[in-house]
Amino acid sequence: DILRDMILTGEVSPGEALTHERVSGLLEVSTMPVREALLKLAHEGLVITQENRSFRVAAMTRKDIEDAFWLHRVISAELAARASALITPVQIAALRAVSEKQDLEGPVECYQFHGIINAVAASPRLARVLSQINQLIPEHFYEKSPEWKNSVLKAHGLIADALEHRR
Numbered sequence: 516d517i518l519r520d521m522i523l524t525g526e527v528s529p530g531e532a533l534t535h536e537r538v539s540g541l542l543e544v545s546t547m548p549v550r551e552a553l554l555k556l557a558h559e560g561l562v563i564t565q566e567n568r569s570f571r572v573a574a575m576t577r578k579d580i581e582d583a584f585w586l587h588r589v590i591s592a593e594l595a596a597r598a599s600a601l602i603t604p605v606q607i608a609a610l611r612a613v614s615e616k617q618d619l620e621g622p623v624e625c626y627q628f629h630g631i632i633n634a635v636a637a638s639p640r641l642a643r644v645l646s647q648i649n650q651l652i653p654e655h656f657y658e659k660s661p662e663w664k665n666s667v668l669k670a671h672g673l674i675a676d677a678l679e680h681r682r
């Protein structure tokens with residue numbers, strides 16, 4: 516996760532070599548989990564395997580980033596639409612309890628809020644695809660925006676209202 520975030524934020528540049536030893540030193544871990552992480556990131560398309568068993572950071576275009584956000588938006592909307600037909604008053608209350616937390620400091624409440632919706636939607640495979648897409652967005656991306664907290668609090672309230680009224 517840390518290495519993925521480093522790639523997505525540009526801390527390691529496209530084309531940059533990622534040797535086991537270098538990454539192990541950067542992350543202060545042994546080379547075995549580094550190898551597993553590099554193979555996983557290669558499977559995700561974030562790194563490219565080389566013939567000599569080394570790895571390089573894959574290039575990411577603006578279109579790749581736009582596609583990730585588009586997919587996130589489309590799948591989230593579909594899960595919410597499915598949840599709107601199934602949600603109960605108890606689940607609405609749980610959403611409101613999470614959305615009314617004024618001490619929003621990070622993404623935890625967002626994960627809780629959307630986790631409730633995704634569970635109610637009763638589409639575990641679709642929720643799993645969304646989880647995979649979320650890995651293409653740096654973990655603390657939204658927190659870097661000064662407007663993030665207020666916009667999330669407002670959006671969560673609006674989403675809870677819409678689900679309550681089955682819109």
